[in-house]
Every structure is written in structure tokens, then in C-alpha cells.
Amino acid sequence: MIWETVRLSLRSIRRNVLRSFLTLLGIVIGVAAVIAMLTIGSGTTEKVKADISKLGSNLLVVRSGRPAGPGGPGGLDQVVRPLAEKDLAALVAHLTGARAISPASQKQVRVIFGTESLTSGVTGTDSAYLDARDWKLVSGRPFSDSETRSGTGVCLIGETVRQQFFGAGDPEGEIIRVNRTSCKIIGLLEPKGYTGFGQDQDNVVLMPLHAYQRRIAGNRDIDNIYIAADDRTPTSELQPRVEDILRDARRITPERESDFAIRDMTQIADAMASATTTMTGMLGAVAGVSLLVGGIGIMNIMLVSVTERTREIGIRLAIGAHEKHILIQFLVEATVLSLLGGIIGILIGLALAGLASVTLTIPFVPSPAVILLAVGFSALIGMVFGFFPALRGARLDPIDALRHE
Amino acid sequence: MAAGATLITFDKVWKSYGQGEAKVHALAGVDLAIRRGEFVAIMGPSGSGKSTAMNIIGCLDTPTAGTYSFMGIDAGRLDRNRRAMLRNLYVGFVFQGYNLLARTTAAENVELPLIYRGVATRERRDLAMQALAEVGLVGREHHTPAELSGGQQQRVAIARAIVTRPTLLVADEPTGNLDTARTHEIMELLTRLNTELGLTIAMVTHEADVARYAERTIRFLDGHVASDSKNLEVA
Structure with a gap:
């Protein structure tokens, strides 16, 4: 039954290739951005950590001048000894x-x-x-x-x-x-x-x-x-x-x-790593917003799809489909659609991150957890944003739906 | 199956739309009975209530007042999903505009009601082929509606209606879009299904020529049954 429904939704997606593709674009861009950001971000973190350990781990560096503070190193009130x-x-x-x-x-x-x-x-x-x-x-x-x-x-x-x-x-x-x-x-x-x-x-x-x-x-x-x-x-x-x-x-x-400062390289390493992580998180969150926009796109197109196929829904209902059958059909379609976008997005995101790792000479560290999360999240978006249109389709009156031109 | 037993009863069925002054009674206390194995034509001008009656007979709609019983079940009081189950198990539908799913092959269209019954893929295919053979469409199984003529499309729709071996076939102007020759073919097919399978058929039509294929004609007027008569045997 579910497999049947998945096949059905793939067919309906294929029927409107251009429209499906444009709908997907939002999800694709969103997921690609998140994946690229997070992958590049964790690569940068790795790189920073590696760099700092190159400076020497457990290293203190003493230099003359006051510890860096509001007045800046050295200050104005004393000659640097x-x-x-x-x-x-x-x-x-x-x-x-x-x-x-x-x-x-x-x-x-x-x-x-x-x-x-x-x-x-x-x-x-x-x-x-x-x-x-x-x-x-x-x-x-x-x-x-x-x-x-x-x-x-x-x-x-x-x-x-x-x-x-x-x-x-x-x-x-x-x-x-x-x-x-x-x-x-x-x-x-x-x-x-x-x-x-x-x-x-x-x-x-x-x-x-x-x-x-x-x-x-x-x-x-x-x-x-x-x-x-x-x-x-x-x-x-x-x-x-x-x-x-x-x-x-x-x-x-x-x-x-x-009149001297002691810098702890370990602390600097930690601070830099956490700064990078914060930066990555923020960029990821910004990219996440585009996922939301993508979700709204899915909702929009599913509403169009339900309206367009009102007659089909009427036929199915007359023939004996339950509300849940129609609901599932459109939910699966929305989910398959956004999942497809998610997968394309992941591939593009990884490609971008790969490219960035070559040009920025940072390690390429794709995280399976992030990828799984992106897959799950895009499926979730389809379900969440597909639910309302699907419910609308399922609640149609078969008589009205059959009369729909 | 005891032929002649009552299948459908309308007991003072009312169907009203709107509120107060604007209230319209599509059906105003209709009493009606159809027995198993009957082939009934339902006629009447538009607004006479024949379509509303058909929707209630097909368990698509429920009466505002009165009782509609189908196979002894108080179908007028069932919720959406129970009526959907009833339709899936016992009712087949044929429409004027064929109502086939576009870009879906004849066989897949016929399989559709079986999917909602949860029939396994292989059995579904076999039953669909059999139903298509019964309506004389062998060799057209993998054509889409766009590749079939109007008469052929209506045959697919009939195959879809009978594939579940329903008790009742509800046909709404089944020949409304067809020429005379095609109309004759379709009506012959329905008559054959009625006699050979013992299928009860309720058919809405506005053409007297078409109604003549049925054994009984019910005429609706202003929400009432105006006349209910046996037809003369078709030559």
C-alpha cells in the first residue's frame, strides 16, 4: 500500500517535472546551504585545532608589555621594558x-x-x-x-x-x-x-x-x-x-x-575553536531559514496540486477511498518531493564543501550525523507543510469534488 | 443471493439545502424501494431531485430527514468513512464524463478500487484483466484514456465499477457523451451485466430511448416521485 503510494507520488512528480523542480529548489538550496556551511565549518574547526597544535600544545608564550586589556597591550603610561x-x-x-x-x-x-x-x-x-x-x-x-x-x-x-x-x-x-x-x-x-x-x-x-x-x-x-x-x-x-x-x-x-603578558596557546585554541563553532552554528541557522521558505513553497504547490486534482480525489473517494487514504497519498507526495530536494541538496552541499576544502586548503569532513539530520529534516518539512493541503484534500466532499471542472 | 429481496428503501426521505426563507427541498418525503437484480432508470428534469436521490442511493450523500436503508443497513446515519467502506464493498459508479484517472492505463484505472480494498498486486492485476475482458476491452489494457474512444473509456469505467463484484451499480447519465451507436453498445453491456451477473443497476438518464433498456422507470418532479412504472420489454 505504502509502496504503491510512493510510486504514485513519484509519477505525479514526474508528470510536472518543471513545477516539481522549481518547488524543490527552495529545499535544495536550503539543504545545500546547511550542509555546505556545517561541513566547511567543521573543516575549519579541524584546521584551526590542527594549526594551534602546530604552534605547540601546552605552550605558554611570554612577551613584554602589559596583558592585553582595554588600553591595549603596552598601554600608554609606561615604557615597555x-x-x-x-x-x-x-x-x-x-x-x-x-x-x-x-x-x-x-x-x-x-x-x-x-x-x-x-x-x-x-x-x-x-x-x-x-x-x-x-x-x-x-x-x-x-x-x-x-x-x-x-x-x-x-x-x-x-x-x-x-x-x-x-x-x-x-x-x-x-x-x-x-x-x-x-x-x-x-x-x-x-x-x-x-x-x-x-x-x-x-x-x-x-x-x-x-x-x-x-x-x-x-x-x-x-x-x-x-x-x-x-x-x-x-x-x-x-x-x-x-x-x-x-x-x-x-x-x-x-x-x-x-609589564609582561603570558599567553596560553591552549586557551587560544579553545577560544578559536568555539568561535568557529559559534560562527558555523549561526551560518547554519541562517541557512535553516531558507529551509523554512522551501517548506512554504512545498505547501503552496501541494495546495495547487490538491485543487488541480479535486476531481481525481472525488473519483477516489467515490470508489471507496477513506479520508486517510487521500491524506496519506498527498502527505507521501509532499514528503517524497521534499526528500528528493533534500537528497539533491545534500549532494550539492557536499560538492560545494568539497570545492571549498580544496580552495581553502581545509580538511573535508562530511558529518554523517549532519547528513542524516538533513534527510530527516527535509522529510519532516514535507510532512509538516504537506499536512494542511493533504487534510484539505481528504476532507473534500466526494459529490462536490466529482462536480469540480 | 435471494433475487427479488429488497435492496434499497427510502422511507420519507427529505434532503434540504439552505436556511429559512432560502431553504430548498431537493427531496420532499420520498418513499421508494428497489429490489435486488432490478434495472431501474431514474428520470426527471434538472432540479427534480433525481441526482440527489442517486447520490443518496450511492451512499455519497445522506438524507436530512427520513431513513435510507441499503442492504438492511441504515446507511443514511453512517459517517464518511463507513459510507466509503460501503461504497468500496457494494457499489460501483459509472459517470457521464467517464471520470477515469488521466495518464493512467486502463488496467490501473480498473485496479483502483481494489487498492483501497487492500487486494494484493498480483490478484489485483488478474481481477482487472478479467473485468476488462468482460466489457470487451482485451488488448487495450495498457492504453491511457487519451488513447481510447469515448465508448472505450466508458467500458473501462464500467470495468472499474464491476471489478469489485458490487451489489449495486450506480450510473449517472452513462451515455450522455456518446453517439447513438456507442449508446446502444453501452446499454447492451449494462443489460447483459444486469441479467448475467444479477447486478442491480440504478441509472439516471434524460433520454427515453436509454431508459427503455431498463425494466422500470422512476420519474422525479419537484422532489417527489411523479411516476413509477414497469417498462415494456425491449425488442
Whole structure:
């Protein structure tokens, strides 16, 4: 009986191909938008999470200047006192629960090899940096302690730098010019790709801090201190310890605010992920509105269909159809119609999301739950918006219906 | 089945429309009885109440007052769905305009009442083929109404009406859209169904030539039965 009814409704949909298609369009667009939004959204969330974990999980980053607040970092009432070597030394000496502590100063600098040149992010740091950031070397070796101390002209390069200068060749032992100083390549960093913000994480050059300070920055400042927590210590526990040690080292009296900021990368990761999720939800809700509009379209066309087929309803009723038979017939038709729209919408939505994942280089993560939900929801829309027209058809008086021209 | 037993009784049946001054009595206290196996022609000018009477006979409508009993059942007091069941089980309908479902084959049209009876697909097909054979439409099973002539369409409608083996066939101007030759064929078919299957037929017509095929003619006028007479045997 139900199968019979489904076949009947498919036939009636086929009879009015153009009209059915136009009716479906609302549902198709709605479902496609929801599916595309949610799929792209969860892809973005994945990407953000992955990016943040690339920055290093369980990582605290200290930089000079007041914590970001209403006045903005640094503020106006005090001169920014940069981080210095003694701050780092205090942390190394007193901080417990850290796996790695490393200084880093960064600058965009022109790097030259032969006739080629490239503007690259040059970082002055020490041998603990790779551990703190969870970066790995593909080949070569990290700086030795003596190289760090003496500021020898050696460097590690990222994949982008290698490709620019050496193609697929081995860069080890080559000498590149960074600003006006030269340094010898001793290792190649593992490729990390782009961040979600479009930043190339492989366009980097690492060199010993002292070499950087002396030959590039021209001062003895440290921009950031990276502190990676060990496995047993959550960053939330580590953060106050870092603050205490640094306030002490920088001789900040209790009544004064800290003149440095500690950023917890884990918190940032969570905040960004939840921001993305909220954004996705909102876009999904907006797309959901078009589903509602699609539903109204279905209702409209079903009313037309019932009126158009009044005589048919009359015949069926005369022949012995119950109210429920007519009700079911039109409900099934509305449901099949919107389900069809839902399925087409899902396919289009997934195609759009797939396209977006390629162009935005985010992972393509279609969620079976979302797809099932879309199928269920579009069927529900058909039932809800098809009910009133179907009821209207079922309640027709067979005598009037038969007389209908 | 005891031939001659009463199938249909109207006991002071009234059917009124409208309110107060504008109240119209389509039927004004009609008494009527039709026995099983009868072939009755119902005649009368438009507005005489013949169509209203037919709708009540076919269990499509209910009287405002009085009793309509069908097969001993007080059909006038049944709700919509029970009357639908009654129609499905015992009544077949043939209309002036054929009323076949468009773009649906002859066989599928004939199967329609069986679907609402819940008959299995295969049995449905067989019964439909059989009914189409009875009305002389073998080889036309898969034609749609648009591909059939008026006479053929009415035959399909008759097949649809008899496929459930009803007790009563209600025919509303069955030849109204047909030429003389086709009219004769259809009336021959109805007469044959009446005699061979013992099918009770109630037929509305305004043509005396057509009414002559029936064995009895009831004339309606202003909501009353004006005359009720046996017809002479058709030559």
C-alpha cells in the first residue's frame, strides 16, 4: 500500500517535472546551504585545532608589555621594558613543570642565496626552541650549546626557503646571507604548511639568539619566551608560577601591574575553536531559514496540486477511498518531493564543501550525523507543510469534488 | 443471493439545502424501494431531485430527514468513512464524463478500487484483466484514456465499477457523451451485466430511448416521485 503510494507520488512528480523542480529548489538550496556551511565549518574547526597544535600544545608564550586589556597591550603610561636574558635565566633556574624554555626574537628579513632572494621570518633562539615548539628536523642537527652561546653564524631553514634557493637539492653546508651577515645551513625543518590565517610556517630561518641579536636586531632584547609544559603539568598551573618568577626577576612591587603578558596557546585554541563553532552554528541557522521558505513553497504547490486534482480525489473517494487514504497519498507526495530536494541538496552541499576544502586548503569532513539530520529534516518539512493541503484534500466532499471542472 | 429481496428503501426521505426563507427541498418525503437484480432508470428534469436521490442511493450523500436503508443497513446515519467502506464493498459508479484517472492505463484505472480494498498486486492485476475482458476491452489494457474512444473509456469505467463484484451499480447519465451507436453498445453491456451477473443497476438518464433498456422507470418532479412504472420489454 505504502509502496504503491510512493510510486504514485513519484509519477505525479514526474508528470510536472518543471513545477516539481522549481518547488524543490527552495529545499535544495536550503539543504545545500546547511550542509555546505556545517561541513566547511567543521573543516575549519579541524584546521584551526590542527594549526594551534602546530604552534605547540601546552605552550605558554611570554612577551613584554602589559596583558592585553582595554588600553591595549603596552598601554600608554609606561615604557615597555623588553624581556632580557636574566628573565630567561630566572625561569630556567626556578620554574618547575616545564619541558622546555626557549627565547625567541623575530623579524622579517631579506635572505639571499646567489642571485635569489626571499623575505623570510628570521628567529633568533636556542637549542630548546625545537623542543618547545614541537618542531622536528628532516635532516641536519640543531644548534649546539656552544653555538648558541657564542652566536655562531649557523642556521636551520624551513622547506619554503629550501625550495626557493635549492629546489629539491640538499641545502646542508651552503652559506646564505641573512641581512648583512652570512650563515651556514646546518639543518632542514620538517614542513608544516600554512596556518588557517594564511601564514607560511615553512618560510623561516632559525639562528642562534646571540647571532640574531648582534647581527640583525642590533640589541640584546628577547621578544618572546616559549615555555612548554611537561606532560603532568597543565598550562593553567604553570602560568602563575611563570608570573611569580618573572615579577620577581623584573623586580615588580606587588602594587604594580606586570609589564609582561603570558599567553596560553591552549586557551587560544579553545577560544578559536568555539568561535568557529559559534560562527558555523549561526551560518547554519541562517541557512535553516531558507529551509523554512522551501517548506512554504512545498505547501503552496501541494495546495495547487490538491485543487488541480479535486476531481481525481472525488473519483477516489467515490470508489471507496477513506479520508486517510487521500491524506496519506498527498502527505507521501509532499514528503517524497521534499526528500528528493533534500537528497539533491545534500549532494550539492557536499560538492560545494568539497570545492571549498580544496580552495581553502581545509580538511573535508562530511558529518554523517549532519547528513542524516538533513534527510530527516527535509522529510519532516514535507510532512509538516504537506499536512494542511493533504487534510484539505481528504476532507473534500466526494459529490462536490466529482462536480469540480 | 435471494433475487427479488429488497435492496434499497427510502422511507420519507427529505434532503434540504439552505436556511429559512432560502431553504430548498431537493427531496420532499420520498418513499421508494428497489429490489435486488432490478434495472431501474431514474428520470426527471434538472432540479427534480433525481441526482440527489442517486447520490443518496450511492451512499455519497445522506438524507436530512427520513431513513435510507441499503442492504438492511441504515446507511443514511453512517459517517464518511463507513459510507466509503460501503461504497468500496457494494457499489460501483459509472459517470457521464467517464471520470477515469488521466495518464493512467486502463488496467490501473480498473485496479483502483481494489487498492483501497487492500487486494494484493498480483490478484489485483488478474481481477482487472478479467473485468476488462468482460466489457470487451482485451488488448487495450495498457492504453491511457487519451488513447481510447469515448465508448472505450466508458467500458473501462464500467470495468472499474464491476471489478469489485458490487451489489449495486450506480450510473449517472452513462451515455450522455456518446453517439447513438456507442449508446446502444453501452446499454447492451449494462443489460447483459444486469441479467448475467444479477447486478442491480440504478441509472439516471434524460433520454427515453436509454431508459427503455431498463425494466422500470422512476420519474422525479419537484422532489417527489411523479411516476413509477414497469417498462415494456425491449425488442
